[in-house]
Amino acid sequence: MTARDAVTCRRLTADQLLAAAGELGELLADTVDAGASIGFLAPLDRAAAVDWWRRRAPSLADGSLAVWAAYLDGEIVGTVSLVFPDKPNSRHRAELVKLMVHRAGRGRGLGRALLATAERAAAEAGVTLLSLDTETDSPAESLYRSAGWTRAGVIPDYARTPSGELHPTTIFYKHVLQHVRADCAGTSPARS
Secondary structure, eight states: OOGGGOOOEEEOOOOHHHHHHHHHHHHHHHHHTTOOOSOOOOOOOOHHHHHHHHTTHHHHHTTTEEEEEEEEEEEEEEEEEOOOOOGGGTTTEEEEEEEEEEEETTTTTTTHHHHHHHHHHHTTTTTTTTEEEETTHHHHHHHHHHEEOOOOOEEEEEETTTTTTTEEEEEEEEEEOOOOOSSSHHHHOSSS
C-alpha cells in the first residue's frame, strides 16, 4: 500500500455510528449485492441498510456492541463488530460479526486488518475467546483459517444466501491473547 492507500480503523461511538449510517448502509448493501451471506437477502434496499445500522446505536451506547470502521482516503470501506454477552458466565467471550469490505477496497488486506483490530481490542478488554459463523466455502472462511481461527464444525442449511438459497455455515473460534497486534491505527479497547 502507498501512503495514499493508508488505512485507519476507528472504533465508533453511538453518535459517530449515527453520523456514518449512510456510508455504513452503502457498505452493507454493497457487501450483500456482492453475494456475501451476512444475514440479508439481495437486493438490499439502501434505506433499509441505513436503518439497520441506526438501530445498532443503542447497543453501542450500552457497551454490548463495539463497531470499527476502516477508512481509506477518508471513505468507509470496511467494518467489523464485536457482540458482548451480558450473562456473568460468558463475559470472557465475544462474537465477531459483520466483517465487511466494500468491493472497491478489496485486495488491500482490509479484511485481515479489521480482523486483527477486533482481536486486539477483545484481548485488551479481557476477552479470551472469540467465535463467529460464516458461509461454508466462502472467501471469508479462507481468511479466518489463515488468521489462526479453529473450525468447530458445520451446520447444514443454516442461512439463506443473498440469492435465497439455503447454505451451510461454518462455526469458528479463536483464543485471543494480550499480545495480539492490530494492523489498523486508532484502535481502542472494546469495552469501556
